[in-house]
Amino acid sequence: MATITVSQNKWKQALGRLRIPPVYIFLVITFAVGGLLDQIFADGQIFTNPSIFMNMIVRSVALGIVAVGQTLVIIGASIDLSVAYTISITAVMSSFIMQGDPNNVPQAILIVFAIGAVIGLVNGLLITKLNVNAFIATLGTSLILKGIINGTFSNYTGSIPRSFEAFGYNQIGPIPISILVLLLVVFAGWFLLNRTKFGSHLYGVGGNNEVARLSGLRTDRVLIMAHIICSLTAVLTGLFIVSRLRSGAPWVGPDGIYDLESIATTVVGGTALSGGKGGVWGTLAGVLIFGVLDTVFNQLGVNPYLKTVLRGGIIVLAVASYTYRSKREAA
Amino acid sequence: MTTSTFTSSAGASRILRSVWAAIKKIPPVYPLFFAIFISIGFLGQSYQTMPGILNFLRRAAPLAILAIGEMLVLATGGFDLSIGSIVTLVVLGSSKLLNNDPANAIPSILIMLGFGVLIGLINGTVVSYLKVPSFIATLGMLLLVKGGALYWVGGAPQGYLTDNWRFFGREYIENVPILGRFPVALLILIVIAAFSWFIFHRTNFGKQVLAIGDNVRASQLSGVRVRLVRTMAFVLSAVFAVIGGVLIGGYGGVNVTIGEGLEMQSIAACVVGGVMLTGGRGNVMNVVFGAFTMEAMFNLLNLLGLPKPYKDAVQGLIIIAAVAYIALSTRRKR
Structure with a gap:
């Protein structure tokens, strides 16, 4: 009897050391329930067809990459509403510069990452130096980007060379490159947050900016850096989308x-909007939940408007599943 | 002799100083609004006449009503992102409920108000009892209401809005002394602003809203029924969104994308009106003028003849500039 409890404790300790965010339970439940519904009401491909299973993850790549950046920013108690139009600008600019010529790929990538860095820098400077609330500052830059892009381009512009489609479509062995890129980005986010000075500083700044500042952190630099990284992840998402679509249009981000x-998946993944708490593994689970739902809805042929309704309900339920026990009042 | 001049000059400077102090106390939204409004007065002749000004206020009224509701939630430290999709629901749902029969106008508006109360109650319950952050709770509600409205009408507007339904948004009260024709929408704004001013600045409810936004725990310990007050704020916000939706639909007619982005515009109007997004601050009059400033800005960009995309860009610039100005000027005061 005693030995059993000891071994149980060992298991608990081992699990505790892995620190699996509770949202993974929600992910498994969503997958199981979705798969069962698919078995009963549709052709049951989710459980049986590996390519559908892979596709489920590929659906999550675009949102997943930018959500990692968003997670960093939210951990810093900030927010970035400009990622959608950063994605659009990237998609349009890269296909415009490439014009189907493989020789233009490096400079296109360089330019869009530079644009992304500038957007992040501007966001960060507005928030830290001009003291503009992050919500309003990034809403403002989002409107500016929207204006610029809709004023310059009105439809699909340019195209990408075949070689660049590899990012969106090719596989290494059985695994699509895009999934590897997503995992790499998540791992990089985890590494930044948990194994670098920048990461601990970011948690400090998000937990209590004033305390962090008084204990000698250059809080402004940390936040600006987080915003630059977030914009760069948005650029990467834009590149992935354009490699799937083969050409960029101004509406791909907002659509x-x-x-x-990206904010919703971050919060579903257990990162607090008030900052200072959370991580990228939870966000990955949040993104995968959305991917699973998408696939399940497609399999079941759910009406697109009903899909939106269900999505809204599930976001709230997923977050409520662990907040309802909290003693503190939410805001 | 010398002493008397000395005292009088001291008195004068004291008066000057107190006048300067009074000027400094004027919220920055008023100079901002009048600067923009006067410039549109120079550009567009119609803004120099009484009917032109009233017409401007009529167009600004819905946003002002939405912004007042949003302010109540922002003041508690929360967000309400669902109000834009509530406007969509009101317009699309009414077009369906009306069934092209004017006799259904009043019942359909009442049903929409009922929906508003329900949506507000759900928002408030999810935030208060399930402890879901309001940003997420109302984002979920945004998707739910928008998807629900489009699902209900099958993706496209059903029929049109009857003239009596549109009365509130586009008609006038004739033969008002001095003013001439007075827009009904503006009258509704005045009633709502007065009501909100009273409950926000003259009752315990308003003080409790601000207390919650300032410090939830402290207000809870001093006996504020946080959950009840917060839910009330969400209900008022949703109901005001329904009223705003009736005015917007009355003025603009049926359109699937009619409510899109209104939540962001309302939040921007509140922030221009001096509301802090962290809660604990708010003033009904300033927010109304924040909304007027936004509307004046849209008019200014129109009059300058900018194409739609560049209007977005300039709007973004102005929002950032206005908020940065307000943030810097309040920091200086401390």
């Missing part, structure tokens, strides 16, 4: 609601 959905 995917990448701004609000």
Whole structure:
């Protein structure tokens, strides 16, 4: 009897050391329930067809990459509403510069990452140096980007060379490159947050900016850095989308609601909007939940408007599943 | 002799100083609004006449009503992102409920108000009892209401809005002394602003809203029923969104994207009106003028003849500039 409890404790300790965010339970439940519904009401491909299973993850790549950046910013108690139009600008500019010529790929990538860095820098400077509330500052830059891009381009512009489609479509062995890139980005986010000075500083700044500042952190630099990284992840998402679509259009970012959905998945993944708490593994689970839902809805042929309704309900339920026990009042 | 001049000059400087202090106390939204409004007065002749000004206020009224509701939630330290999709629901749902029969106008508006109360109650309950952050709770509600409205009407508007339904948004009260024709929408704004001013600045409810936004725990310990007050704020916000939706639909007619982005515009109007997004600050009059400033800005960009995309860009610039100005000027005061 005693030995059993000891071994149970060992298991608990081991699990505790892995620190799996509770949202993974929600992910498993969503997958199981979705798969069962698919078994009963549709052709049951989710459980049986590996390519559908892979596709489920590929659906999550675009949102997943930018959500990692959003997670960093939210851990710093900030927010970025400009990612959707950063994605659009990237998609349009890269296909415009490439014009189907493989020789233009390096400079296109360089230029869009530079644009992304500037957007992040501007966001960070507005928030830290001009003291503009992050919500309003990034809403403002989002409107500016929207104006610039809609004023310059009105439809699909340019195209990408075949070689660049590899990012969106090719596989290494059985695994699509895009999934590897997503995992790499998540791992990089984890590394930044948990194994670098920048990461601990970011948690400090998000937990209590004033205390962090008084204990000698250059809080402004940390936040500006987080915003630059966030914009760069948005650029990477834009590059992935353009490699899937083969050409960029100004509406690809806002149509995917990448701004609000990246925030939603971050919070579903257990990162607190008030900052200072959370991590990228939870966000990955949040993103995968959305990917699973998408696939399940497609399999079941759910009406697109009903899909939106269900999405809204599930976001709230997923977050409520662990907040309802909290003793503190939410804001 | 010398002493008397000395005292009088001291008195004068004291008066000057107190006048300067009074000027400094004027919230920055008023000079901002009048600067923009006067410039549109120079650019567009119609803004120099009484009917032109009233017409401007009529167009600004819905945003002002939405912004007042949003302010109540922002003041508690929360967000309400669902109000734009509530406007969409009101317009699309009414077009369906009306069934092209004017007799259904009043019942359909009442049903929409009922929906508003329900949506506000759900928002408040999810935030207060399930402890979901309001940003997420109302984002979920945004998707739910928008998707629900489009699902209900099958993705496209059903029929049109009857003239009596549109009365509130576009008609006038004739033969008002001095003013001439007085827009109904503006009258509704005045009633709502007065009501909100009273409950926000003259009742315990308003003080409790601000207390919650300032410090939840402290207000809870001093006996504020946080959950009840917060839920009330969400209900008022949703109901005001329904009223705003009736005015917007009355003025603009049926359109699937009619409510899009209104939540962001309302939040921007509140922030221009001096509301802090962290809660604990708010003033009904300033927020109304914040909304007027936004509307004046849209008009200014129109009059300058900018194409739609560049209007977005300039709007973004102005929002950032206005908020940065307000943030810097309040920091200086401390």
